[in-house]
Amino acid sequence: MRTDWIIDVIIGVTAIFIFGLMMLLLPKIIPNPFGYLAAFLVFIAYLVIIGLLVVKKKVGVNPIRKKKAKKA
Numbered sequence: 001m002r003t004d005w006i007i008d009v010i011i012g013v014t015a016i017f018i019f020g021l022m023m024l025l026l027p028k029i030i031p032n033p034f035g036y037l038a039a040f041l042v043f044i045a046y047l048v049i050i051g052l053l054v055v056k057k058k059v060g061v062n063p064i065r066k067k068k069a070k071k072a
Contacts, residue, residue, distance in 0.1 A: 019043040
């Protein structure tokens with residue numbers, strides 16, 4: 001039985017939680033339009049970084065480098 005989807009669900013739930021938290025906190029610290037933009041950028045950065053870490057852990061190497069190594 002595959003349990004890979006559990007990690008995806010955990011990442012998704014934590015990303016939504018972080019996004020909601022940033023949407024509430026950052027506009028109070030930074031002026032409104034920039035606060036919302038910063039919250040969105042933090043959300044995207046979180047998804048990208050965590051996604052890359054999960055792929056690197058599962059695959060073991062960078063998938064792009066792996067593809068280039070096969071061609072050589």
